[in-house]
Amino acid sequence: MKVLHLGFEDPRMPGAGGGSVRTHETNRRLAASGFTITVLTTRYPGWRERVQDSVHYVPIGFGQGNNRLTRLLGYVIRLPFEVRKRRASADLVVEDFFAPFSSMAAPLWAQRPTLAVVQWLHARDKARQYKLPLHWVERFGVRSHRRAIAVSQGISDRLTALNPGIHVDVIGNGVDPKAWTPEPTLGQDILCLGRLEFTGKGLDLLLQAWGRCCRKIDGKLLIAGTGPDEAILRAAIEDAGLSDSVSLLGWLSGDAKFQALSAARLVVCPSRQETFGLVAIEALATGTPVIAFDIPCLREIVPEGTGWLVDAFDVDALARALEDRYSHPGLADVGAQGRAFAAGYNWDRLAALQGAAFRAAVAGPALTQSRPVTGGSGSPTPHVVT
Template identity: 65%
Template sequence: MPGAGGGSVRTQEINKRLAASGHSVTVLTTRYPGWSARTQDGVAYIPLGFGQGRTRLARLLGYCLRLPLEVWRRRKAADLVVEDFFAPFSSMAAPLWTGKPTIGVVQWLHAREKSREYKLPFHWIERAGVRQHHSLIAVSKGTGEQLQLMNPAVRVDVIGNGIDQRALKIPWQLGADILYIGRLEFAGKGIDLLLKAWAQASQKIAGNLLIAGAGPDEQEIRDAIVAANLSHRVYLLGWISGQEKLELLAAARIVVVPSRAETFGLVAVEALASGTPVIAFDIPCLREVVPPGCGWVVRPFDVAALAEEMSKRYEDRVELAETAAAGRKFAAGFSWDVLACRQLEAYSAVAAPVITAGRNV
């Protein structure tokens, strides 16, 4: 789906490698404006729902209503079902209705935050769904720990995300701007906190704040920029991907990841691979991918601390260069090829021996 986040990137990168190694992979996903069933990189994508899926609610309801039936119809052709957790309640308790060996891939585990946002008990559904699984793949240690608190009996394999190796080859440069890349979710991704911090820090920083991405809250973000009188210092770039995204990351002086919650933090690792230090809130999962020496973490959701950190680090050119080199070395270890092999091993443990012979997922 255009504008999809790091979770969709991970699904695509892992699956295309499984397909290349001889496995048949079908992804049942949501509909969206302009959707079409297609085969891409050897993976079959089948959007489920009703109509064009023009709104988030329509996409969610259509997908949830159609998914169990569509999985059941395809069960004879599948050796393994993978439930990729999704917003707003993470899991539909897939092992109860797939009729096949099932494993969960947990790239999203923020139902409690959505419960507070919408005043609905999504976290109860999440907990109930997690407790139905016997095997899960978590993209970070922090996420794995949360899962085992909900279901102490579950087996959890921690398999992170990878990076586009082209990022490592872009020459290092000292950029001028502060950059955010990600879904345009005003509260969940912490863009509201970033704009407040930028209002304080921008007076001490020569560059501008660039916001790249797409998402449901774009107009709310534009309104907040105008309300804060920041239109001349904040620029929305729209959706950027591929080589253009890597070059944008490399051209920034600092990348800020202001999320209130993350399960991994792919943008942070991509930034480090591109030679750009990262500032993030000190929360589980993000502290795993922004280790000391590769960037800086600040008190969670502290606007003043974020503003101070941006101002302080912006001018220290020597430290920026040293941090960039350390970050790039750290990020070089995140290989999609290695991670795809590890994920296939986790799949095989659930569906052995048929999955190892090159069958269907």
């Protein structure tokens, strides 16, 4: 099967999010099994067309894509023309949803069987931020699709609310096998890892909570990642008088990322919204318990016994959880349960499920009901609509 994947974000772009990780980890496995896959992404400084792990990446747009606005505009303007050039040789067009309005309604102009991969569905929040009706664009785009893959049940529920006739396969993200390489340790510091988006990722709430509990905790708060709000974050740390107890580690990937996750005493995920929670499941895989706000998607990733959920956006509750759980006597046992749970999120198996969804999208409209599945280890994995 030949797949034209509208992937938006290149995994090699500095600061790229978990969506690009899923795109590559899934596509490279499908390519190894015989799929031919071309991914159209935005341009960014240092971009180049390439074949990586048998997946063809083609950055599109204008110029070097030096900032978010030029990357977005270049991609949006060029995408229909680039698809038109390539669609004759494609069996399937796959549209990744992306910020700020999710979908460009690809089924209406791709003129090929089309499938949505939905890792992002937050246009209403962006509409409030930018004072633009972006959520109406999202609604229109969702209603143009007949089939979709969602990375969580929470995203699936929102898709079907917008488009009751859509068929959704719920296929979560996987965990890099390297996450199991470091030996779990009971570290001293608390780690927050991810894209540096000050409000979306809840870094403002985390700093408020940390300011209320840091004097009762022996370790420091480590924040790893890069992103558009790094300068805002640095200023907020200084303004709050937290420079001595908060350290920024920069971008971590591969072995360095998993070593940092394993070496942390706790991993905190203070996001206001998530589409899956890749950092949380990676932390569990390294044997480190997670503290997160009780929101959809993270609720699926941090079940009871693997970490702790606190009332959404409650700064006092987050501060109490960080203080209380830091000295929890059973942290090692909680970490072991998290590792067992994370074992169900296997990239090979999830890629096979996505390949089956691709073939079903090309074959025709035969649809059946949903059923839960479990991984080969017996650990829970996402519910999958088959």
